[in-house]
Amino acid sequence: MSRLRFPHVFRDPGLYQQALTHRSAGRPNNERLEFLGDSLVGMLVAELLFESHPRADEGELTRMRAQLVSGSALAEVARALELGEALRLGPGELKSGGHRRESILADAFEALVAAVYLDAGWEACRDCVRSLFTERARQLRAPEKDAKTRLQELLQGRGLALPVYELVSSSGDDHAKVFEVACVIEQPPLRLGGHGSSRRAAEQIAAQQALDHIKELLANER
Template sequence: MSKLSFPHTFRDAGLYQQALTHRSAGRPNNERLEFLGDSLVGMLVAELLFEIHPRADEGQLTRMRAQLVSGAALAEVARALDLGEALRLGMGELKSGGHRRESILADALEALIAAVYLDAGWDACRSCVRTLFAERAAQLRAPEKDAKTRLQELLQGRGLSLPVYELVSSSGDDHAKVFDIACIIDNPPLRLPGRGSSRRAAEQQAAESALQQIKELFSNER
Protein backbone atom coordinates (compact mmCIF):
# COMPACT_ATOMS: atom_id res chain seq x y z
CA MET A 1 0.00 0.00 0.00
CA SER A 2 1.56 3.30 -1.08
CA LYS A 3 1.85 6.37 1.14
CA LEU A 4 -1.08 8.77 0.79
CA SER A 5 -0.71 12.52 0.38
CA PHE A 6 -3.26 13.65 2.98
CA PRO A 7 -3.55 16.86 5.06
CA HIS A 8 -3.16 15.11 8.42
CA THR A 9 -0.38 13.11 10.03
CA PHE A 10 -1.82 10.26 12.05
CA ARG A 11 -0.57 9.49 15.51
CA ASP A 12 -2.47 6.19 15.46
CA ALA A 13 -1.18 4.25 12.45
CA GLY A 14 -3.81 1.57 13.06
CA LEU A 15 -6.65 4.04 12.46
CA TYR A 16 -5.02 5.17 9.25
CA GLN A 17 -4.66 1.59 8.02
CA GLN A 18 -8.23 0.74 8.97
CA ALA A 19 -9.64 3.76 7.12
CA LEU A 20 -7.96 2.56 3.94
CA THR A 21 -9.02 -1.09 4.30
CA HIS A 22 -12.00 -2.18 2.22
CA ARG A 23 -14.23 -4.93 3.58
CA SER A 24 -12.99 -7.26 0.84
CA ALA A 25 -9.59 -7.27 2.58
CA GLY A 26 -11.03 -8.57 5.86
CA ARG A 27 -11.28 -7.02 9.31
CA PRO A 28 -10.86 -4.48 10.74
CA ASN A 29 -12.13 -2.51 7.75
CA ASN A 30 -13.46 0.97 7.13
CA GLU A 31 -17.23 0.37 7.14
CA ARG A 32 -17.87 1.77 10.65
CA LEU A 33 -15.51 4.67 10.05
CA GLU A 34 -17.32 5.48 6.79
CA PHE A 35 -20.62 5.70 8.73
CA LEU A 36 -19.15 8.29 11.10
CA GLY A 37 -17.31 10.14 8.35
CA ASP A 38 -20.48 10.59 6.32
CA SER A 39 -22.02 12.69 9.12
CA LEU A 40 -18.82 14.61 9.79
CA VAL A 41 -18.36 15.56 6.14
CA GLY A 42 -21.99 16.64 5.82
CA MET A 43 -21.81 18.87 8.91
CA LEU A 44 -18.44 20.45 8.14
CA VAL A 45 -19.20 21.06 4.48
CA ALA A 46 -22.50 22.68 5.51
CA GLU A 47 -20.62 25.02 7.85
CA LEU A 48 -18.11 25.85 5.12
CA LEU A 49 -20.82 26.67 2.58
CA PHE A 50 -22.70 28.76 5.14
CA GLU A 51 -19.61 30.94 5.57
CA ILE A 52 -18.50 31.13 1.94
CA HIS A 53 -21.95 31.85 0.44
CA PRO A 54 -23.62 34.35 2.84
CA ARG A 55 -26.33 35.30 0.32
CA ALA A 56 -27.44 31.76 -0.51
CA ASP A 57 -30.79 30.70 0.94
CA GLU A 58 -31.52 27.37 2.62
CA GLY A 59 -32.54 25.61 -0.58
CA GLN A 60 -29.46 26.80 -2.46
CA LEU A 61 -27.16 25.76 0.39
CA THR A 62 -28.82 22.35 0.50
CA ARG A 63 -28.29 21.82 -3.22
CA MET A 64 -24.68 22.98 -3.05
CA ARG A 65 -23.97 20.63 -0.17
CA ALA A 66 -25.53 17.78 -2.13
CA GLN A 67 -23.15 18.54 -4.99
CA LEU A 68 -20.07 18.58 -2.74
CA VAL A 69 -20.84 15.42 -0.76
CA SER A 70 -22.19 13.29 -3.60
CA GLY A 71 -20.40 10.05 -4.31
CA ALA A 72 -19.00 11.45 -7.55
CA ALA A 73 -17.66 14.60 -5.85
CA LEU A 74 -16.08 12.66 -2.96
CA ALA A 75 -14.47 10.26 -5.42
CA GLU A 76 -13.04 13.25 -7.31
CA VAL A 77 -11.42 14.52 -4.11
CA ALA A 78 -10.11 11.03 -3.41
CA ARG A 79 -8.57 10.79 -6.89
CA ALA A 80 -6.82 14.12 -6.40
CA LEU A 81 -5.17 12.57 -3.33
CA ASP A 82 -4.25 9.36 -5.22
CA LEU A 83 -6.25 7.58 -2.55
CA GLY A 84 -6.94 4.59 -4.79
CA GLU A 85 -3.27 3.63 -4.82
CA ALA A 86 -3.23 3.53 -1.00
CA LEU A 87 -6.29 1.29 -0.55
CA ARG A 88 -6.11 -2.21 0.87
CA LEU A 89 -8.40 -4.40 -1.22
CA GLY A 90 -9.18 -8.09 -1.45
CA MET A 91 -7.92 -9.99 -4.47
CA GLY A 92 -11.29 -9.90 -6.21
CA GLU A 93 -11.58 -6.11 -5.92
CA LEU A 94 -7.98 -5.69 -7.02
CA LYS A 95 -8.60 -7.71 -10.18
CA SER A 96 -11.82 -5.83 -10.98
CA GLY A 97 -10.25 -2.39 -10.58
CA GLY A 98 -11.77 -1.57 -7.20
CA HIS A 99 -9.14 1.10 -6.54
CA ARG A 100 -10.82 3.17 -9.29
CA ARG A 101 -14.43 2.51 -8.28
CA GLU A 102 -16.33 5.64 -7.31
CA SER A 103 -18.19 4.15 -4.34
CA ILE A 104 -15.06 2.61 -2.84
CA LEU A 105 -13.10 5.85 -3.19
CA ALA A 106 -15.91 7.96 -1.69
CA ASP A 107 -16.37 5.61 1.27
CA ALA A 108 -12.63 5.51 1.95
CA LEU A 109 -12.41 9.32 1.96
CA GLU A 110 -15.25 9.54 4.49
CA ALA A 111 -13.55 6.84 6.59
CA LEU A 112 -10.29 8.80 6.56
CA ILE A 113 -12.04 11.94 7.77
CA ALA A 114 -13.65 9.96 10.61
CA ALA A 115 -10.21 8.56 11.44
CA VAL A 116 -8.82 12.11 11.69
CA TYR A 117 -11.59 12.97 14.16
CA LEU A 118 -10.83 9.91 16.31
CA ASP A 119 -7.09 10.46 16.03
CA ALA A 120 -6.89 14.17 16.84
CA GLY A 121 -10.33 15.59 17.62
CA TRP A 122 -12.82 18.06 16.17
CA ASP A 123 -10.49 20.94 15.29
CA ALA A 124 -8.11 18.70 13.34
CA CYS A 125 -11.03 17.10 11.50
CA ARG A 126 -12.54 20.51 10.69
CA SER A 127 -9.21 21.78 9.39
CA CYS A 128 -8.78 18.68 7.23
CA VAL A 129 -12.24 19.00 5.65
CA ARG A 130 -11.69 22.69 4.96
CA THR A 131 -8.36 21.97 3.28
CA LEU A 132 -9.98 19.35 1.07
CA PHE A 133 -13.20 21.18 0.18
CA ALA A 134 -12.68 24.95 0.53
CA GLU A 135 -11.61 25.59 -3.06
CA ARG A 136 -14.40 23.46 -4.48
CA ALA A 137 -16.95 25.13 -2.20
CA ALA A 138 -15.81 28.60 -3.27
CA GLN A 139 -16.15 27.72 -6.96
CA LEU A 140 -19.73 26.57 -6.64
CA ARG A 141 -22.56 28.74 -7.82
CA ALA A 142 -25.93 28.38 -6.21
CA PRO A 143 -27.63 25.87 -8.52
CA GLU A 144 -30.97 26.66 -10.12
CA LYS A 145 -33.95 24.76 -8.81
CA ASP A 146 -34.93 21.82 -10.97
CA ALA A 147 -37.92 21.98 -13.30
CA LYS A 148 -40.25 19.98 -11.05
CA THR A 149 -39.59 22.28 -8.11
CA ARG A 150 -40.03 25.42 -10.20
CA LEU A 151 -43.29 24.11 -11.65
CA GLN A 152 -44.61 23.24 -8.20
CA GLU A 153 -43.74 26.67 -6.81
CA LEU A 154 -45.30 28.44 -9.80
CA LEU A 155 -48.60 26.58 -9.37
CA GLN A 156 -48.60 26.94 -5.58
CA GLY A 157 -47.99 30.67 -5.93
CA ARG A 158 -51.28 30.93 -7.85
CA GLY A 159 -53.18 28.64 -5.52
CA LEU A 160 -53.47 25.92 -8.18
CA SER A 161 -53.36 22.16 -7.69
CA LEU A 162 -50.00 20.39 -8.06
CA PRO A 163 -49.07 18.33 -11.12
CA VAL A 164 -49.29 14.55 -11.29
CA TYR A 165 -46.65 12.50 -13.10
CA GLU A 166 -47.95 9.40 -14.85
CA LEU A 167 -45.78 6.62 -16.22
CA VAL A 168 -47.02 6.09 -19.77
CA SER A 169 -44.58 3.37 -20.81
CA SER A 170 -41.07 2.01 -20.45
CA SER A 171 -39.12 0.11 -23.06
CA GLY A 172 -35.68 -1.26 -23.83
CA ASP A 173 -33.25 -3.57 -22.07
CA ASP A 174 -32.48 -3.08 -18.40
CA HIS A 175 -29.18 -1.34 -19.15
CA ALA A 176 -30.78 1.02 -21.70
CA LYS A 177 -34.36 1.63 -20.62
CA VAL A 178 -36.39 4.56 -21.92
CA PHE A 179 -39.22 6.00 -19.83
CA ASP A 180 -42.18 7.98 -21.17
CA ILE A 181 -43.94 10.20 -18.64
CA ALA A 182 -46.94 12.53 -18.77
CA CYS A 183 -47.09 15.64 -16.59
CA ILE A 184 -50.81 16.22 -15.92
CA ILE A 185 -52.14 19.55 -14.64
CA ASP A 186 -55.80 20.27 -13.87
CA ASN A 187 -55.72 24.05 -14.15
CA PRO A 188 -54.75 25.08 -16.72
CA PRO A 189 -55.65 21.71 -18.26
CA LEU A 190 -52.40 20.33 -19.67
CA ARG A 191 -50.84 16.97 -20.40
CA LEU A 192 -47.18 17.28 -21.39
CA PRO A 193 -44.91 14.37 -22.37
CA GLY A 194 -41.38 13.70 -21.19
CA ARG A 195 -38.85 11.03 -22.12
CA GLY A 196 -35.60 10.01 -20.45
CA SER A 197 -33.24 7.22 -19.48
CA SER A 198 -34.71 7.28 -15.95
CA ARG A 199 -38.13 8.06 -14.61
CA ARG A 200 -36.73 11.14 -12.84
CA ALA A 201 -35.15 12.46 -16.04
CA ALA A 202 -38.40 11.96 -17.96
CA GLU A 203 -40.39 13.77 -15.25
CA GLN A 204 -37.96 16.69 -15.33
CA GLN A 205 -38.31 16.99 -19.10
CA ALA A 206 -42.11 16.89 -18.86
CA ALA A 207 -42.06 19.51 -16.10
CA GLU A 208 -39.84 21.79 -18.19
CA SER A 209 -42.31 21.56 -21.08
CA ALA A 210 -45.19 22.30 -18.72
CA LEU A 211 -43.36 25.32 -17.32
CA GLN A 212 -42.89 26.82 -20.76
CA GLN A 213 -46.53 26.38 -21.72
CA ILE A 214 -47.88 27.70 -18.42
CA LYS A 215 -45.65 30.77 -18.56
CA GLU A 216 -46.94 31.51 -22.07
CA LEU A 217 -50.54 31.08 -20.92
CA PHE A 218 -50.08 33.32 -17.89
CA SER A 219 -48.28 35.89 -20.04
CA ASN A 220 -51.21 36.03 -22.46
CA GLU A 221 -53.58 36.68 -19.57
CA ARG A 222 -51.99 40.08 -18.92
Protein backbone atom coordinates in the same frame (compact mmCIF):
# COMPACT_ATOMS: atom_id res chain seq x y z
CA MET B 1 -1.81 -0.07 0.05
CA SER B 2 0.10 3.03 -0.99
CA ARG B 3 0.12 6.22 1.08
CA LEU B 4 -2.27 9.03 0.27
CA ARG B 5 -1.69 12.67 -0.46
CA PHE B 6 -3.89 13.38 2.56
CA PRO B 7 -3.68 16.35 4.97
CA HIS B 8 -3.51 14.25 8.15
CA VAL B 9 -0.94 11.86 9.60
CA PHE B 10 -2.67 9.08 11.51
CA ARG B 11 -1.52 8.15 14.96
CA ASP B 12 -3.53 4.93 14.65
CA PRO B 13 -2.60 3.21 11.36
CA GLY B 14 -5.41 0.72 11.90
CA LEU B 15 -8.01 3.46 11.42
CA TYR B 16 -6.33 4.57 8.21
CA GLN B 17 -6.31 1.03 6.84
CA GLN B 18 -9.93 0.40 7.84
CA ALA B 19 -11.09 3.62 6.16
CA LEU B 20 -9.58 2.45 2.89
CA THR B 21 -10.86 -1.14 3.09
CA HIS B 22 -13.92 -1.85 0.95
CA ARG B 23 -16.41 -4.44 2.15
CA SER B 24 -15.37 -6.72 -0.72
CA ALA B 25 -12.00 -7.14 1.03
CA GLY B 26 -13.58 -8.46 4.24
CA ARG B 27 -13.67 -7.10 7.76
CA PRO B 28 -13.01 -4.71 9.34
CA ASN B 29 -14.11 -2.48 6.46
CA ASN B 30 -15.12 1.16 6.05
CA GLU B 31 -18.93 0.91 6.06
CA ARG B 32 -19.44 2.14 9.64
CA LEU B 33 -16.83 4.85 9.20
CA GLU B 34 -18.57 6.00 6.01
CA PHE B 35 -21.83 6.41 7.96
CA LEU B 36 -20.14 8.74 10.44
CA GLY B 37 -18.10 10.54 7.80
CA ASP B 38 -21.17 11.38 5.76
CA SER B 39 -22.55 13.49 8.63
CA LEU B 40 -19.18 15.08 9.41
CA VAL B 41 -18.56 16.14 5.82
CA GLY B 42 -22.09 17.54 5.49
CA MET B 43 -21.78 19.57 8.69
CA LEU B 44 -18.32 20.96 7.98
CA VAL B 45 -19.09 21.84 4.37
CA ALA B 46 -22.28 23.58 5.55
CA GLU B 47 -20.20 25.67 7.96
CA LEU B 48 -17.80 26.63 5.17
CA LEU B 49 -20.60 27.68 2.85
CA PHE B 50 -22.29 29.66 5.61
CA GLU B 51 -19.06 31.62 6.09
CA SER B 52 -18.06 32.06 2.45
CA HIS B 53 -21.50 33.00 1.06
CA PRO B 54 -22.98 35.47 3.60
CA ARG B 55 -25.68 36.69 1.20
CA ALA B 56 -26.96 33.24 0.17
CA ASP B 57 -30.35 32.23 1.50
CA GLU B 58 -31.22 28.83 2.95
CA GLY B 59 -32.28 27.35 -0.37
CA GLU B 60 -29.12 28.50 -2.13
CA LEU B 61 -26.93 27.15 0.65
CA THR B 62 -28.75 23.84 0.56
CA ARG B 63 -28.24 23.49 -3.18
CA MET B 64 -24.57 24.45 -2.93
CA ARG B 65 -24.00 21.92 -0.17
CA ALA B 66 -25.68 19.23 -2.24
CA GLN B 67 -23.38 20.12 -5.11
CA LEU B 68 -20.23 19.93 -2.97
CA VAL B 69 -21.06 16.69 -1.13
CA SER B 70 -22.60 14.76 -4.02
CA GLY B 71 -21.07 11.40 -4.82
CA SER B 72 -19.44 12.70 -7.97
CA ALA B 73 -17.99 15.75 -6.17
CA LEU B 74 -16.53 13.66 -3.35
CA ALA B 75 -15.13 11.21 -5.88
CA GLU B 76 -13.40 14.14 -7.58
CA VAL B 77 -11.77 15.11 -4.28
CA ALA B 78 -10.76 11.48 -3.77
CA ARG B 79 -9.13 11.37 -7.21
CA ALA B 80 -7.17 14.53 -6.45
CA LEU B 81 -5.85 12.72 -3.35
CA GLU B 82 -5.03 9.64 -5.46
CA LEU B 83 -7.25 7.69 -3.08
CA GLY B 84 -8.07 4.99 -5.61
CA GLU B 85 -4.51 3.71 -5.63
CA ALA B 86 -4.61 3.26 -1.84
CA LEU B 87 -7.88 1.33 -1.66
CA ARG B 88 -8.01 -2.23 -0.42
CA LEU B 89 -10.47 -4.14 -2.59
CA GLY B 90 -11.56 -7.73 -3.01
CA PRO B 91 -10.61 -9.67 -6.15
CA GLY B 92 -13.93 -9.00 -7.89
CA GLU B 93 -13.77 -5.24 -7.37
CA LEU B 94 -10.12 -5.16 -8.39
CA LYS B 95 -10.94 -6.96 -11.63
CA SER B 96 -13.89 -4.67 -12.42
CA GLY B 97 -11.98 -1.44 -11.76
CA GLY B 98 -13.50 -0.63 -8.38
CA HIS B 99 -10.67 1.79 -7.59
CA ARG B 100 -12.15 4.09 -10.24
CA ARG B 101 -15.82 3.75 -9.26
CA GLU B 102 -17.35 6.99 -7.99
CA SER B 103 -19.43 5.41 -5.23
CA ILE B 104 -16.46 3.50 -3.80
CA LEU B 105 -14.20 6.57 -3.94
CA ALA B 106 -16.81 8.84 -2.33
CA ASP B 107 -17.57 6.35 0.46
CA ALA B 108 -13.87 5.84 1.19
CA PHE B 109 -13.32 9.59 1.38
CA GLU B 110 -16.14 9.96 3.92
CA ALA B 111 -14.70 7.04 5.87
CA LEU B 112 -11.31 8.78 5.94
CA VAL B 113 -12.87 11.93 7.37
CA ALA B 114 -14.49 9.86 10.13
CA ALA B 115 -11.17 8.14 10.77
CA VAL B 116 -9.50 11.53 11.25
CA TYR B 117 -12.18 12.46 13.77
CA LEU B 118 -11.68 9.24 15.73
CA ASP B 119 -7.91 9.48 15.48
CA ALA B 120 -7.39 13.10 16.51
CA GLY B 121 -10.71 14.74 17.41
CA TRP B 122 -13.02 17.45 16.12
CA GLU B 123 -10.52 20.24 15.44
CA ALA B 124 -8.22 17.99 13.41
CA CYS B 125 -11.18 16.71 11.42
CA ARG B 126 -12.43 20.26 10.84
CA ASP B 127 -8.99 21.45 9.74
CA CYS B 128 -8.69 18.52 7.34
CA VAL B 129 -12.05 19.11 5.66
CA ARG B 130 -11.55 22.86 5.48
CA SER B 131 -8.16 22.42 3.79
CA LEU B 132 -9.82 20.33 1.08
CA PHE B 133 -13.04 22.31 0.57
CA THR B 134 -12.36 25.98 1.38
CA GLU B 135 -11.37 26.97 -2.14
CA ARG B 136 -14.13 24.85 -3.67
CA ALA B 137 -16.69 26.53 -1.40
CA ARG B 138 -15.48 30.02 -2.24
CA GLN B 139 -15.59 29.46 -5.99
CA LEU B 140 -19.00 27.82 -5.97
CA ARG B 141 -22.03 29.70 -7.23
CA ALA B 142 -25.54 28.84 -6.20
CA PRO B 143 -26.88 26.48 -8.85
CA GLU B 144 -30.18 27.20 -10.52
CA LYS B 145 -33.15 25.43 -9.01
CA ASP B 146 -33.94 22.24 -10.86
CA ALA B 147 -37.02 21.90 -13.04
CA LYS B 148 -39.05 19.92 -10.49
CA THR B 149 -38.48 22.57 -7.82
CA ARG B 150 -39.33 25.45 -10.15
CA LEU B 151 -42.50 23.70 -11.32
CA GLN B 152 -43.57 23.03 -7.74
CA GLU B 153 -42.98 26.65 -6.74
CA LEU B 154 -44.88 27.94 -9.76
CA LEU B 155 -47.92 25.80 -8.96
CA GLN B 156 -47.77 26.53 -5.22
CA GLY B 157 -47.58 30.25 -5.93
CA ARG B 158 -50.90 29.99 -7.77
CA GLY B 159 -52.54 27.81 -5.12
CA LEU B 160 -52.64 24.78 -7.43
CA ALA B 161 -52.12 21.09 -6.69
CA LEU B 162 -48.58 19.74 -6.93
CA PRO B 163 -47.58 17.56 -9.89
CA VAL B 164 -47.50 13.78 -9.74
CA TYR B 165 -44.77 11.78 -11.47
CA GLU B 166 -45.76 8.39 -12.86
CA LEU B 167 -43.32 5.78 -14.11
CA VAL B 168 -44.64 4.78 -17.52
CA SER B 169 -41.98 2.27 -18.54
CA SER B 170 -38.36 1.19 -18.24
CA SER B 171 -36.49 -0.69 -20.91
CA GLY B 172 -33.02 -1.82 -21.87
CA ASP B 173 -30.22 -3.71 -20.15
CA ASP B 174 -29.29 -2.91 -16.56
CA HIS B 175 -26.26 -0.85 -17.63
CA ALA B 176 -28.21 1.11 -20.24
CA LYS B 177 -31.79 1.45 -19.02
CA VAL B 178 -34.14 4.10 -20.36
CA PHE B 179 -36.97 5.35 -18.15
CA GLU B 180 -40.15 7.06 -19.31
CA VAL B 181 -41.96 9.20 -16.76
CA ALA B 182 -45.14 11.27 -17.07
CA CYS B 183 -45.62 14.55 -15.21
CA VAL B 184 -49.33 14.84 -14.42
CA ILE B 185 -50.87 18.18 -13.40
CA GLU B 186 -54.51 18.76 -12.44
CA GLN B 187 -54.71 22.45 -13.32
CA PRO B 188 -54.00 23.32 -16.00
CA PRO B 189 -54.71 19.71 -17.03
CA LEU B 190 -51.44 18.38 -18.41
CA ARG B 191 -49.71 15.06 -18.91
CA LEU B 192 -46.24 15.44 -20.36
CA GLY B 193 -43.53 12.84 -20.66
CA GLY B 194 -39.78 12.65 -20.33
CA HIS B 195 -37.14 10.00 -21.05
CA GLY B 196 -33.85 9.60 -19.18
CA SER B 197 -31.14 7.19 -18.08
CA SER B 198 -32.60 7.22 -14.56
CA ARG B 199 -36.06 7.80 -13.16
CA ARG B 200 -34.88 11.03 -11.56
CA ALA B 201 -33.48 12.33 -14.84
CA ALA B 202 -36.70 11.46 -16.65
CA GLU B 203 -38.75 13.29 -14.00
CA GLN B 204 -36.64 16.41 -14.45
CA ILE B 205 -37.13 16.34 -18.22
CA ALA B 206 -40.87 15.84 -17.84
CA ALA B 207 -41.01 18.71 -15.32
CA GLN B 208 -39.17 20.98 -17.74
CA GLN B 209 -41.64 20.09 -20.47
CA ALA B 210 -44.50 21.01 -18.14
CA LEU B 211 -42.79 24.27 -17.13
CA ASP B 212 -42.31 25.30 -20.75
CA HIS B 213 -45.93 24.49 -21.57
CA ILE B 214 -47.33 26.43 -18.60
CA LYS B 215 -45.12 29.45 -19.33
CA GLU B 216 -46.39 29.45 -22.90
CA LEU B 217 -49.99 29.35 -21.65
CA LEU B 218 -49.32 32.23 -19.27
CA ALA B 219 -47.69 34.28 -22.03
CA ASN B 220 -50.74 33.78 -24.25
CA GLU B 221 -53.02 35.00 -21.47
CA ARG B 222 -51.35 38.43 -21.41
